[in-house]
Amino acid sequence: MAFDPNGYNPDLVYLLDIEIARRLDTLAWTQAAAPNTACWYVSHPEGEPSKVEGDGAAYTQNSSLASCQAGTRRWFYDATLERLYVHITGGGSPAEGSPYLASYHWVRLSTDYETYDGHPYRPCLARDAIPSVSSQMGLFHEGGCSLSFGSIKILNGDGYFDTLFDAYIWEAKEAILRIGEKGKGDANYAVRWYGWTGDIEEWTDDLVTISTEDLRTNIS
Amino acid sequence: MTIPVLWHPSAGRFRILWDNRADAATTIPTASSEAADYPIENIQNIWPEYKHRTDGLAVPDWWKFDLVTAQDVDYVLLWKHNISAGGTNLIQGNAADAWGAPTVNDTPTWAADRLVHQLAATAHLRRWRIASTDAANPDGYLEAGRVFIGTYFEFRYSYARKTPILYDPSEIQYTQGGQLISTRRTQFRGMRYEFSAVDAAEFATLAEIYEAVGMNTPYWIIEDSDSPLTTSYYVQNISEWRFPEIIHGYNEFMLEVETVR
Numbered sequence: 001m002a003f004d005p006n007g008y009n010p011d012l013v014y015l016l017d018i019e020i021a022r023r024l025d026t027l028a029w030t031q032a033a034a035p036n037t038a039c040w041y042v043s044h045p046e047g048e049p050s051k052v053e054g055d056g057a058a059y060t061q062n063s064s065l066a067s068c069q070a071g072t073r074r075w076f077y078d079a080t081l082e083r084l085y086v087h088i089t090g091g092g093s094p095a096e097g098s099p100y101l102a103s104y105h106w107v108r109l110s111t112d113y114e115t116y117d118g119h120p121y122r123p124c125l126a127r128d129a130i131p132s133v134s135s136q137m138g139l140f141h142e143g144g145c146s147l148s149f150g151s152i153k154i155l156n157g158d159g160y161f162d163t164l165f166d167a168y169i170w171e172a173k174e175a176i177l178r179i180g181e182k183g184k185g186d187a188n189y190a191v192r193w194y195g196w197t198g199d200i201e202e203w204t205d206d207l208v209t210i211s212t213e214d215l216r217t218n219i220s
Numbered sequence: 221m222t223i224p225v226l227w228h229p230s231a232g233r234f235r236i237l238w239d240n241r242a243d244a245a246t247t248i249p250t251a252s253s254e255a256a257d258y259p260i261e262n263i264q265n266i267w268p269e270y271k272h273r274t275d276g277l278a279v280p281d282w283w284k285f286d287l288v289t290a291q292d293v294d295y296v297l298l299w300k301h302n303i304s305a306g307g308t309n310l311i312q313g314n315a316a317d318a319w320g321a322p323t324v325n326d327t328p329t330w331a332a333d334r335l336v337h338q339l340a341a342t343a344h345l346r347r348w349r350i351a352s353t354d355a356a357n358p359d360g361y362l363e364a365g366r367v368f369i370g371t372y373f374e375f376r377y378s379y380a381r382k383t384p385i386l387y388d389p390s391e392i393q394y395t396q397g398g399q400l401i402s403t404r405r406t407q408f409r410g411m412r413y414e415f416s417a418v419d420a421a422e423f424a425t426l427a428e429i430y431e432a433v434g435m436n437t438p439y440w441i442i443e444d445s446d447s448p449l450t451t452s453y454y455v456q457n458i459s460e461w462r463f464p465e466i467i468h469g470y471n472e473f474m475l476e477v478e479t480v481r
Contacts, residue, residue, distance in 0.1 A: 011404045047256055079256075112406070113269040119257050123267065182406070 014125060015116055015178040015189065016109045016152065018197060019050055021169040024086070025101040029093045036069040038091030039076070044084035048077040049103040054088060056100070104173075107164070109154060116178065116186055124155045149177075149193050151201055154208040161208050165200065170210065173197050232446030234379055234413070235372045238429050238439040241291050242348075242369040248286040252278050255361060266438050268300045268365035268454055268480060280310075280351040281362045285369055290315065290346045292371050296328075297440060298335040298350050299454060300365030305330060307354030311337045313345040322349070329449060336448040342371070366454065368440055373425050375415060378444070379475075385410035387478065410458065410478035413443075418473045423463060426473065430461045438480040454480045 029040040052059045052075040059075045062068040068076035068087050076085040088097045110121035152175075154161060164170075175197050180189035198211035241247060243264050251260040251272060258273035263283065274281050283298070296311045303309060313324035323345060328337035335350070348369050352362060387410055391403040418426065433439050435457050443451035455477035463471035 011406060113267070120270065122270065 011182050012111075012179055013114050013182045014111045014192075015114060015121055015180075016125060017106050017176045017178075018109070018170065019104050019106050019174045020164070021102040021104050021173060022046065022167065023100075023102050023169065024052075024084075025094045025097075025099060027095065029095050031093070032065060032069075032085060036065050036085075038072075039065060039068050039085040039087045040093050041078075041083040041085045043082060044077065044103065045082050046103070046105045047082075048079060049075070049084065049105055051104045052084070052086065052102070053104070054086075054099040054101050059086065102169070112182055114182060116189060122160075124160065126153055126155050128153070149195060149212045149214075152197075152210045152212060154210070155206070156204070156208050157206050159205070161203075165203060165208065170197055171199060172213075175212065232378070232444035232451075233374045234415075235374045235442040235445055236429060236439065237295055237297070237368055237370060237372045237442065238433055239370045240368050240439070241287050241293065242285050242367045244287070246288045248288070249367075250284045250286075252281040252283075258363065263364060263367055266366075266480070271300065271363045271365045273363040274361045276361055277355055277357060279355065280308075280353040282349050282351040283364065283367060284317075284347065284349045285367065286317070287346050287348070287369070290344050291369075293343050293345065293348065293369055294339055294371045295368060296335075296337050296339070296348060296350065297366070297368035297452070298364050299367065299440075300333055300363075301335065302333075302357065302359055302361075302363050303330065303335075303352050303354050304357050305332075306356055307352050309335060310349075310351045311335070311339075312349040312351060313339075313343050314347050314349075315345055317347055319349060319351070324348075331449040334449065334452065336442070336452050338445075338448065372442075373429060374445070375422060376419065377415070377417070379413040380416040381414045382443070383412040383414075385412060385478075406481070408479055408481055410476070411453070411455075412477075413475045415473040415475070417466060418463060418471045420469050423471055423473075426461065426463075430457075433457065435460075441475075441477070453477075456480050 024042060027042045029042055031037055032039040032041060054073060059073045062074050062076045065076050065085055068074045068085050072087055072089045074087045084103060086094055086101065088094050088099055090097055094101050108119050108121040109125050110123050111125045111127065112123050114121050173196065175195055176191060177193040178189040179192045196213045198213045200208065201211050202209035249260045249263060251274060253275040254260055255273040255275045258271060260272045262270050263272045293313060309328055309330060311324065311326045311328050312319055312322040314322035324339060324343050326337060326339065328335045354362060386407065388407045389405040393401045395401065438454055438456045441453050441455055442448050458478050459476040463473050465471050
């Protein structure tokens with residue numbers, strides 16, 4: 001069933017995905033065993049990264065440690081051991097090679113229990129946490145318009161985000177807001193806004209407020 | 221002097237399960253496996269629908285809790301599970317992490333979405349395990365939202381009166397002409413229980429319970445200890461606990477709760 005914004009009395013749920021980053025090059029790396037000694041690994045309990053970047057450019061994901069060894073700027077995730085292997089240019093330790101290295105993974109937040117694309121969402125967005133979207137055109141309209149999306153409020157009364165905000169980079173990261181009716185399946189959800197996080201405006205015992213930016217402001 | 225006491229004529233007692241050893245910060249929970257995005261830590265989260273899920277089916281699947289030190293245990297609950305009626309379930313307790321012949325090895329009565337099991341006698345053990353073999357489970361995995369392991373408080377008398385409450389948190393607006401426009405929200409339930417004569421010892425324990433749970437921590441109640449599968453609820457307080465005095469040493473008490481969503 002497709003989402004019908006004009007349907008009668010929809011019980012709407014908002015799903016917010018943010019692709020947060022963890023800086024890796026400052027960690028203590030361990031060299032993989034022979035013959036894959038150009039690969040180095042760290043523990044990565046966050047699971048398989050959505051992407052790995054070195055100096056702002058994506059590394060290539062590989063399906064085995066041997067293929068990661070075969071070329072530079074590659075990565076491989078061992079789900080069993082929860083290890084992330086990286087092969088940087090030169091084959092040395094990322095800590096010594098000094099690329100700005102980061103892994104990314106999505107955090108999934110919602111206004112109610114919901115599962116989308118097989119992933120559970122953490123219900124920690126307050127009912128009034130989702131601001132309205134507005135669009136504006138300048139006096140000289142050239143075919144586009146500026147989307148404005150306010151700040152996102154995340155409930156932090158249980159302190160869950162204290163560790164996450166300390167360990168990960170949340171600013172200037174991709175974010176997707178979907179809206180749909182609870183329990184009606186993935187096809188029911190529509191993307192309402194796709195942009196970037198801005199600054200963390202507020203971080204208290206009760207609440208975290210993150211500003212947002214139009215996607216185009218960060219695309220060159 | 222005799223104090224007149226009103227109570228519900230059920231043979232069972234009203235119980236509060238509040239001191240959950242499974243949630244203690246020092247307790248170490250583990251599981252037979254973990255699906256991606258469904259870690260075992262979710263089972264210590266107060267949200268019952270934010271679950272742990274196994275990565276497939278095993279013989280058996282299990283949830284295990286190391287309480288670090290031996291603790292008194294009367295009840296073991298598995299809440300919001302998906303174990304099917306055909307599953308074989310065991311509640312086990314042991315001093316060591318070995319499950320071949322544990323000290324407690326009970327078969328609980330199954331009910332859809334819950335196991336509520338009272339031990340024959342209080343057990344003082346460090347390790348607890350809920351094991352389930354459910355090879356034909358249609359989901360292809362086992363999951364659960366909450367676990368309770370611990371003791372209970374029991375009133376001397378059951379409640380005198382119960383008021384079930386149905387809530388609809390939908391947001392309601394009206395046009396100038398009086399037409400209703402609403403944003404529908406999920407309904408939920410609440411209950412109000414009135415107890416007619418709480419004595420000094422009960423008051424002391426209830427004060428201790430409220431100090432622990434307050435308005436911020438959910439807990440379980442069992443309305444009728446003789447029918448735990450159909451009268452147990454996972455609830456949170458929605459009003460302060462007040463104890464109007466009847467005569468010195470005896471108080472009325474009203475417990476007002478809503479089901480945790």
